[in-house]
Amino acid sequence: MSYYQRVVCGYLDIELTERCNNNCIHCYINLPLDDSVALKKEITTTEVKRILKEAVSLGCLTVRFTGGEPLLREDFEELYIFARKSGLRVIIFTNATLITPRLVELFRRIPPLERIEVSVYGMRKESYESVTRISGSFAAAWRGINLLLEKKIPFIVKSAILPTNKDELKDFEKWAANLPWMDRLPSYSMYFDLRARRDNENKNKLIKSLRLKPQECIDILIRRKQNYIRGMKQFCSKFMRPPGSKLFSCGSGVGGGCVDAYGNFQPCMLLRHPSCVYDLKKGTLKDALVNFFTEMRKIEASNPKYLSRCARCFLKGLCEQCPGKSWEEHGTLDTPVEYFCEVAHAQARFLGLMQDGEKAWGIQDWQDRVKEFTRKECL
């Protein structure tokens, strides 16, 4: 049994704000830097500390400060020091534009004990700022990155594959490989989540337009073909089976979750369906994790379309479909998301698990096909 299964709360994500000083075209959550309504509603310093304190009492070892841009919070240093002195490791998700010499000195003196995670959206000013839509953000990000490097503060980088930067992947990976703390390739987002608050249809249209086509996703996934196939064989031998009507096959809400910028506790960063969100101003992390999320995880699918497709689909392990994504796309927990379905089918066709024209939920001999794929010497 893993540490996270043994304790009530092994990890916690806290979105310190939804505001961001960048305005990234693909972002699922960002609000403008000066959004006064959001600012006014944000969880207070005292509330964050109370939550951290309870998390520690429940066995939490790691907290992730994310956003929006978490460094926008005026009390960031105070919260960071509080978390560390409470015996927590801290992961910080940031765009690095607000990293200052003072902050780097703090990280040097009191290390986060986890690598800071920096999003880098382009290797050139033009590509970077076509994503962030903020003039000067490229220079600010590199200033921050160089400060981290100078003081040897461990960090890793990640990115998003977007039309304006996809030709720079090689340059990005070459640069990233030289960072002392990168022990693997950078991770990328490319399926892009729609707005988690379901707050802006125009932004959703833009995000959808940025998504790679299913075949382009495959091209990205197989850039290191042998590694990919080896990994998929291991993965498929363990995780390919129809999920049935049970909606929560992931670990969301088990041993941790995500506190949003307003003090609501969600099972994961995406899922903000009202029936899955717990108000921490009226209750405790423990009650949410032991009772509320436990009940939530029993919810079964009732949408006939989901039941006739996703529930019977052996590609579940390959597919991004989940209650969180269903919420973002359709406002429900159990509506199939066509894009993820297409990507999963394209992947299965590439791996030889299916032929053109087949639908995975109609395949009866899926176990034989998976077995054959995992045993095959090569593809």
Add this chain to the structure above:
Amino acid sequence: MKKVRLNSIYAPANDNLVVREIYGEYIIVPIVSGLGDLDDAIFSLNETGRAIWDKLDGRRTLKNIVEQLSKDFTGSVENIEKDCQGFVAELLKRKMVIEIK
């Protein structure tokens, strides 16, 4: 490496770390940088380590601790002494304990 003496008194370097007991497991979480050589990793104590750590109270000498542990545990005094010295040496290297006297 600093020599560990049986007549010395050692105590946790409380300003440098937080000790947490999580479901029966003792975990030492460094607060400041430079504790040890493992990228400031957290440090989990096994049963022996925990028994010794609990007695590093800044009052007893290491010799007193060995005597006490010899009463509580089976095993030769020599082995217990060796365990105690090895453990304290590791903690000193990680700056997790200080020598008081």
